[in-house]
Amino acid sequence: MGTALIYDEEMTKYKLLWVDPACKFEVPERLTVSHGALVESGLADRCVSVPVREATDAEILLVHSAEYLEAVKTTPSMSLEDLMEFTLQYGDVYFHPNIYHCAKLAIGASLQLVDSVMTGKVRNGMALVRPPGHHSMHSAASGFCIFNNVAIAARYAQQRHGAKRVLIVDWDIHHGQGVQYCFEDDPSVLYFSWHRFEHQKFWPQLKESDFDTVGKEKGAGFNINVPWNKVGMQNSDYLSVFFHILLPVAYEFCPDLVLVSAGFDSAIGDPEGEMRATPDIFAHLTHLLMNLAEGKVCAVLEGGYNLTSLPQSVCQTVHTLLGDPAPCPANLDAPCKSALESLQCVRSVHRTYWSCLRHAADLPTSCSTKHINTAEGADQEPTEESSQEIFWPPPMKRVFPPTRTAVVLPDDVACPDGCKRWSLLEHPDPQLCLSALVDKMVKNEICNGLVLVPDVSVAMICLAQHAVAALNKRLLVVCVGDGMVPIQGTEDGKTLVVHFSRKESEEQRGKHFITVHLTKGCGDASGFIQAVLSLLLPLGYEYDPGLVLLVQKPDSGVCDSMWRQLTGLLQGLAQGHMLVVMQEDERKHIGPTCSSLLGIAAPSLGQLHSLLPEDVEALERLRRRLTPDWKLLQTTVAEEP
Ligand SMILES: NCCCNCCCCCC(=O)CS
Ligand SMILES: [Zn+2]
Numbered sequence: 001m002g003t004a005l006i007y008d009e010e011m012t013k014y015k016l017l018w019v020d021p022a023c024k025f026e027v028p029e030r031l032t033v034s035h036g037a038l039v040e041s042g043l044a045d046r047c048v049s050v051p052v053r054e055a056t057d058a059e060i061l062l063v064h065s066a067e068y069l070e071a072v073k074t075t076p077s078m079s080l081e082d083l084m085e086f087t088l089q090y091g092d093v094y095f096h097p098n099i100y101h102c103a104k105l106a107i108g109a110s111l112q113l114v115d116s117v118m119t120g121k122v123r124n125g126m127a128l129v130r131p132p133g134h135h136s137m138h139s140a141a142s143g144f145c146i147f148n149n150v151a152i153a154a155r156y157a158q159q160r161h162g163a164k165r166v167l168i169v170d171w172d173i174h175h176g177q178g179v180q181y182c183f184e185d186d187p188s189v190l191y192f193s194w195h196r197f198e199h200q201k202f203w204p205q206l207k208e209s210d211f212d213t214v215g216k217e218k219g220a221g222f223n224i225n226v227p228w229n230k231v232g233m234q235n236s237d238y239l240s241v242f243f244h245i246l247l248p249v250a251y252e253f254c255p256d257l258v259l260v261s262a263g264f265d266s267a268i269g270d271p272e273g274e275m276r277a278t279p280d281i282f283a284h285l286t287h288l289l290m291n292l293a294e295g296k297v298c299a300v301l302e303g304g305y306n307l308t309s310l311p312q313s314v315c316q317t318v319h320t321l322l323g324d325p326a327p328c329p330a331n332l333d334a335p336c337k338s339a340l341e342s343l344q345c346v347r348s349v350h351r352t353y354w355s356c357l358r359h360a361a362d363l364p365t366s367c368s369t370k371h372i373n374t375a376e377g378a379d380q381e382p383t384e385e386s387s388q389e390i391f392w393p394p395p396m397k398r399v400f401p402p403t404r405t406a407v408v409l410p411d412d413v414a415c416p417d418g419c420k421r422w423s424l425l426e427h428p429d430p431q432l433c434l435s436a437l438v439d440k441m442v443k444n445e446i447c448n449g450l451v452l453v454p455d456v457s458v459a460m461i462c463l464a465q466h467a468v469a470a471l472n473k474r475l476l477v478v479c480v481g482d483g484m485v486p487i488q489g490t491e492d493g494k495t496l497v498v499h500f501s502r503k504e505s506e507e508q509r510g511k512h513f514i515t516v517h518l519t520k521g522c523g524d525a526s527g528f529i530q531a532v533l534s535l536l537l538p539l540g541y542e543y544d545p546g547l548v549l550l551v552q553k554p555d556s557g558v559c560d561s562m563w564r565q566l567t568g569l570l571q572g573l574a575q576g577h578m579l580v581v582m583q584e585d586e587r588k589h590i591g592p593t594c595s596s597l598l599g600i601a602a603p604s605l606g607q608l609h610s611l612l613p614e615d616v617e618a619l620e621r622l623r624r625r626l627t628p629d630w631k632l633l634q635t636t637v638a639e640e641p
Contacts, residue, residue: 001120001600002047003126003318003321004048004117004121004125004126005049005125005318006049007128008051008109011102011128011129012028012029013098014028014099014130017083018094023092023093028130030307031130033310034310037315043315048122050113050116051112052105053108053112054104054108055105055107055108055147059111059156062151063138064148067139068139072103072146073100074086075100076100078095090142092143092203092204093142102130103146106130110127110149110300111152111153113125113153113300114156114161114298117257118157118161118163118296124299125297127299128301130301131144131145132263132301132302133145133152133178134149134150134179135148135174135177136178137181138181144303149300150259153298154183154189164188165188165253165257166258167189167257167293168192169259169261170191171263172193172195172263172264172303173195173265173272173303175195175206175225176191177204177208180223183215183222184213191222191224194226194238195209195226196228197210197227198231198382209225210227211226211349213225214349214350222353226245226342228275228339230338232275233276234276234277235281235329236333237277240339240343240538241346243533243632244347245343245346245347247534249354251533251608252356252607256296258292258296258298262300262301264310267279267304267306267312269392270305278392279312279315279316280316280326280327280395283326284329287326288572291568299317312395315395316395324400325447326398328574330544334634341367344361344635347360347635355609356530356611358611358616401444401445404447405418405420405594406422406449407421407450408434409421413587416595419594431459431462434451435466437451438579439470441579442547448571450590450597451579451580451581452590453583456582456583459551459581460479460549461486463549464477467546467549473545474496475494476540476545476548476549478550479500479553480550480551480552480556481553481558482521482556488513496543498536498539498540499513499516500516500518500521500531504517504618514622516531516619519618520612522558522559524611524612525561529605531615535619541572546574548570548577550567550578550579551582560603561602563589567580568602571599623635
């Protein structure tokens, strides 16, 4: 299943015809450099090219008023003076004789993408469009946006393709107020947006962009605003919000389709965003969404004004949509205090709507008095545009190993399609065979592998020793199922073991051996997936291993869809270098495991019920114990003593 790429150079054929500092960044080159980078890198050729089309009036009226549409229809024939006059009624946007045409193409491109994904022609895709959409409202243009591409796409997916629940992830650095207004009372569309806010001092300076606007009436809880009250947010701030807010809620919501308002003004170097997250983070943000909605992810370009970080970020996103392993999330810091404050506020106000946030902490004291802060801050200007030149390393080349998935199976088991059999014949000694497999991974000749062995415990010991000694790589061991784990989390930090078990393990084996106790073990989807999303993933990203060893112990009770979610999500680590080890009589798991290792999205877990209270307790106790050592587990600001 491929990745669609939708682009047409016609959308570059409009620009600002007069002087307006607020609009000067929105230039045609944004599209040409983005598409050019995809062509240059060979990524465009690997995508399924889908043509654009014009949106129909009916499609535009899914979100906008007839009066507004009729008004915009008069712009192509306007003189320059009339266009300037017409523009004055809106904010931070400009019109052009060709912008109505381009705006219809931008919607049409988005709808073509939705068609391609919803009909199964492709698995996922990206639409490179201009003008952006997420600021435009029922009867108004705003923030370079004429029509709301993503809002129309959501309504279209529901009406044309029967999608029940649509998740919109808006990682653009601005608040898509137009999207929020469109769905604020609608529980079938979950809108998530982070955005530069600076206590309402940053554009569009709306009170309703703050964390306490959660949606109205039936839509309460289905609007999530994460305000960034400082500039300079980094990769770890973004990942923390994914691990502790977006992903837990998204899995509970269980969408049929994921639309991404993919704005890249949230990347380093952008004059609007002034953040410091690097382009490779979008590989991880994309990857972390790709096991939702059975992989049906449609990314639609919104903002992004730095003509270097924009194309880099677009390429990182498309690489990942194509299934290429993500680059290692190297040297992540702790989330900053301001980000933690926002994180805690959002989780607190949403805990009444989402069972995964049920146990979230109260508002931090600083936030409950935030109105005072705002009064103090209101008169200040947003942070001055930084003039000093900002540098960042170009993202690493993402070369795909010649073999994606190698398998070591008993002779009487057929090799699943797409996999390469790694025969024991060449290595009579199974342990040598495993070590050879690991060596190939580290040389990037093989991406990942599945190994069936007579005894998983023996294999674990051998692999752990080999991986650490010979390869000098940090090894993350994830062990699912009860019973003893024969490896010590080594004190030198070279091995981190995370064990999912039904049995509470009394002994604490230190920082590098973590037992996640779930009453029903992996039998309970809610508990398991929440433990994976807001405990295992933050640990794994912070640990940044060179290799992941995923062991399924006999009778672990884990079901296929959960096992595939786990196998899929963990491929965001170690450049996808993961070795799955199972007992050789566990033959029924071979197919599902290989499909996940081959990059096929995992089936959805269904709408998740509340976590078992004892599991919530156990996970919170574990988080409290681990947080001093693992910064990405933090979900609250350290209260002033
Ligand atoms: N009036 C002071 C400066 C205003 N800057 C904001 C301009 C709108 C940005 C909208 C955008 O980037 C869409 S993603
Ligand atoms: Zn933006």
